[in-house]
Amino acid sequence: MTNPYRIVVVGGGTAGWITAAVLARYLAPARFAVTLVESEEIGTVGVGEATIPQMQLLNAALGIDEYAMMRATQATYKLGIEFVGWGTPDSRYIHAFGQTGRQLGQVPFQHFWLRGRAQGENAPLDAYCLNAAAAYANRFARADQAKSPMLGGLVHAFHLDANLYARYLRDHAQGRGVVRVEGRIAGAQRHGESGDITDLVLADGRSVAGDLFVDCSGFRSLLLGETLGTGFESWQHWLPCDRALAVPCASAPTLLPFTRSTARSAGWQWRIPLQHRIGNGLVYSSAHLTDEAAAELLLAHLDGEPLADPRPIRFVTGRRSAFWSHNVVGMGLAAGFMEPLESTSIHLVQSAVERLIKFMPSGAIDPADVAAYNAQTTFEWERVRDFLILHYHVNQRPERFWRDCAAMTVPDALREKIDLFGANGRITRFNEELFSEAGWLQVMVGQGLMPRGHHPLADDPSEAELGELLSLMRQAVDKLVATMPDHAAFLTRHCAAAPSGTC
Numbered sequence: 275m276t277n278p279y280r281i282v283v284v285g286g287g288t289a290g291w292i293t294a295a296v297l298a299r300y301l302a303p304a305r306f307a308v309t310l311v312e313s314e315e316i317g318t319v320g321v322g323e324a325t326i327p328q329m330q331l332l333n334a335a336l337g338i339d340e341y342a343m344m345r346a347t348q349a350t351y352k353l354g355i356e357f358v359g360w361g362t363p364d365s366r367y368i369h370a371f372g373q374t375g376r377q378l379g380q381v382p383f384q385h386f387w388l389r390g391r392a393q394g395e396n397a398p399l400d401a402y403c404l405n406a407a408a409a410y411a412n413r414f415a416r417a418d419q420a421k422s423p424m425l426g427g428l429v430h431a432f433h434l435d436a437n438l439y440a441r442y443l444r445d446h447a448q449g450r451g452v453v454r455v456e457g458r459i460a461g462a463q464r465h466g467e468s469g470d471i472t473d474l475v476l477a478d479g480r481s482v483a484g485d486l487f488v489d490c491s492g493f494r495s496l497l498l499g500e501t502l503g504t505g506f507e508s509w510q511h512w513l514p515c516d517r518a519l520a521v522p523c524a525s526a527p528t529l530l531p532f533t534r535s536t537a538r539s540a541g542w543q544w545r546i547p548l549q550h551r552i553g554n555g556l557v558y559s560s561a562h563l564t565d566e567a568a569a570e571l572l573l574a575h576l577d578g579e580p581l582a583d584p585r586p587i588r589f590v591t592g593r594r595s596a597f598w599s600h601n602v603v604g605m606g607l608a609a610g611f612m613e614p615l616e617s618t619s620i621h622l623v624q625s626a627v628e629r630l631i632k633f634m635p636s637g638a639i640d641p642a643d644v645a646a647y648n649a650q651t652t653f654e655w656e657r658v659r660d661f662l663i664l665h666y667h668v669n670q671r672p673e674r675f676w677r678d679c680a681a682m683t684v685p686d687a688l689r690e691k692i693d694l695f696g697a698n699g700r701i702t703r704f705n706e707e708l709f710s711e712a713g714w715l716q717v718m719v720g721q722g723l724m725p726r727g728h729h730p731l732a733d734d735p736s737e738a739e740l741g742e743l744l745s746l747m748r749q750a751v752d753k754l755v756a757t758m759p760d761h762a763a764f765l766t767r768h769c770a771a772a773p774s775g776t777c
């Protein structure tokens with residue numbers, strides 16, 4: 275093993291800078307040198323503004339102060355995602371973070387809720403979910419500031435400006451010793467026998483040598499895809515959207531603490547509120563909607579004046595057939611793409627770099643390490659993929675796009691989940707898959723999938739006891755939410771960004 279072991283990160287978007295920052299945090303600088311090569315001329319994809327609560331762990335690992343990060347990135351709090359028009363055109367539900375109701379003994383909450391419905395208790399799942407109730411009341415408090423013994427506190431994530439976030443991480447990583455090289459990569463040299471990459475060749479003739487390369491070069495997948503020729507497994511037959519238009523607009527009077535995803539005739543529109551603007555975009559299927567119609571649709575549904583022209587982005591949903599090949603590990607868009615329906619991309623980078631540290635070579639790269647890394651990453655991606663497919667597949671919308679989605683054959687693991695829930699309301703979480711039972715529950719019910727039965731133990735309480743129990747849970751939610759400040763007031767007090775977006 276060379277000393278120091280040279281890790282070269284290719285690309286300085288969100289993926290590149292998260293990777294560099296985490297590597298620099300955990301790998302001793304005396305033994306590992308981390309270099310990042312990026313090109314301002316090429317730039318970044320510049321989208322990726324909604325996150326999931328695991329980002330709090332990233333902040334903690336990097337020693338990032340939440341409020342400072344929020345000030346620097348014009349961030350707001352996110353309590354979940356509201357899905358409008360997904361089940362039927364006039365339906366809405368929220369996939370909120372955290373728990374819904376409380377498990378009683380061995381029996382998950384949904385069984386009591388299902389039985390309650392059968393006896394005329396009509397309150398929706400949202401009424402039992404602290405995050406959902408706070409989101410709809412437009413309130414926010416951190417869990418260390420407001421919680422109850424029965425419900426705990428809110429579980430939060432962030433909306434942030436992607437460009438400011440990459441810049442923030444760049445400063446952070448450079449502060450920890452990451453060396454940044456500015457330049458356009460024109461090619462790579464490979465070892466004559468092993469085929470491993472030895473050097474990046476820059477357009478100006480410089481070269482950057484490394485032992486391990488982390489490809490964060492975006493959709494182009496410069497090393498993993500182009501240089502090594504690693505194949506691409508398309509998931510487009512399950513997730514047919516292949517284009518997006520992104521456009522910021524002026525802020526609305528109310529600063530919502532949640533992402534909104536609105537189903538449209540052949541895709542969906544996102545709305546992500548930041549402190550200084552709202553990020554919007556339309557994700558759509560080019561087989562069902564023209565670019566012109568998509569732009570019209572997007573611009574007709576903004577909550578403020580557009581601040582730029584819609585920016586087109588093309589993609590194919592799927593993944594590289596290997597995430598790690600030779601001495602190259604792909605992360606972010608270079609590894610594959612899943613649409614931002616559940617805001618998972620940034621998290622998948624965070625999780626991949628943690629996994630890479632777990633499998634960091636201690637000399638020559640061992641095929642067993644590579645195989646285990648690839649198997650674990652594949653499992654994680656496929657479970658997220660299935661969760662996204664669920665949103666499309668279980669729907670009652672009339673348009674052709676949606677009827678095609680409802681008619682498609684879904685992956686076996688998803689079919690099993692749907693069948694299991696449809697029978698008696700049971701949900702199984704496979705190993706360490708990302709989304710919890712609570713998330714699957716909200717989306718399955720929200721999309722209109724109602725179980726035929728429930729767990730027999732949910733029939734133990736009498737009708738009056740069950741009614742009282744459900745009522746107590748709803749009251750506890752309402753009581754705690756009433757103590758929380760308005761979301762905008764909370765931001766103003768703790769983490770208002772300077773007008774320029776810097777601290």
Ligand SMILES: Cc1cc2nc3c(=O)[nH]c(=O)nc-3n(C[C@H](O)[C@H](O)[C@H](O)COP(=O)(O)OP(=O)(O)OC[C@H]3O[C@@H](n4cnc5c(N)ncnc54)[C@H](O)[C@@H]3O)c2cc1C
Pocket residue numbers: 284285286287288289290311312313314316317318319320321322323324325436457458459460490491492493494496518520555587589605606607608614617618619620621
């Ligand atoms: C429409 C859309 C919406 C999204 N929304 C979300 C969201 O809400 N939440 C979420 O978590 N994720 C979201 N994502 C995903 C998220 O944007 C990306 O996962 C994230 O930004 C990481 O991108 P990246 O760093 O892999 O690639 P990029 O941002 O494209 O960065 C690539 C880097 O490689 C460099 N590079 C490329 N070629 C060369 C070269 N030849 N020489 C030198 N440097 C080079 C570029 O300069 C750049 O620095 C979204 C993606 C899309 C497409």
